[in-house]
Amino acid sequence: xxxxxxxxxxxxxxxxxxxxxEKPTSIVGTWELVSATSIEKGKSESTFDPKRKMIxxxxxxxFAFLNHAIGAASDSAAAPFSAGGGKYTLxxxxxxxxxxxxxxxxxxGNTFEFTVHFLNDTxxxxxVEKVEKLNVDHVIIEKYIRVNQ
Numbered sequence: 001x002x003x004x005x006x007x008x009x010x011x012x013x014x015x016x017x018x019x020x021x022e023k024p025t026s027i028v029g030t031w032e033l034v035s036a037t038s039i040e041k042g043k044s045e046s047t048f049d050p051k052r053k054m055i056x057x058x059x060x061x062x063f064a065f066l067n068h069a070i071g072a073a074s075d076s077a078a079a080p081f082s083a084g085g086g087k088y089t090l091x092x093x094x095x096x097x098x099x100x101x102x103x104x105x106x107x108x109g110n111t112f113e114f115t116v117h118f119l120n121d122t123x124x125x126x127x128v129e130k131v132e133k134l135n136v137d138h139v140i141i142e143k144y145i146r147v148n149q
Contacts, residue, residue: 027090027116031056031123031144040138047140056144063088063097093117095125106134121146 033054036047054067064085084107086100095116102108114127123144130137 026118027095027123028058028060030147031058032147033142034145035141035143037141038138039141055147058088061087090116107131 033048033056038045038047051070052067053070054065056063056065062085064083066081066083068081080103082103084099084102086098088098089096093116095114097112097114099107099110099112110131112127112129114125117124123146124141125144126139126141128138129140
């Protein structure tokens with residue numbers, strides 16, 4: 001009996017070792033923004049607006065974000081909908097977004113590199129947003145919580 005169990009255990013380890021290595025999937029999922037900070041010229045300020053809701057959806061190759069006002073339809077004219085997305089790469093904890101689509105076309109075609117960390121169901125990303133033609137150059141720190149499905 002012990003011999004049979006040992007063979008089964010060895011077979012399990014051999015099969016697990018033959019599995020194709022996969023791209024890290026910890027970032028894959030749907031994330032809701034819960035905190036956002038911008039640091040420009042040494043000054044830190046919260047850019048999180050609790051009257052808006054933003055989610056980021058990440059699959060194996062692409063990301064997309066959707067942002068809109070919370071509340072009645074009559075409130076939405078004052079705070080328009082925005083969305084964007086594109087391809088991304090993840091190398092260790094370096095997450096790089098290639099923004100191919102965005103509501104404001106002047107942001108399109110830019111690449112943004114972030115360092116990402118995970119703490120339980122929280123994704124924290126920190127990096128520089130720089131768009132020369134818009135005179136944008138600041139550090140952003142965003143915290144997202146995984147949306148349970």
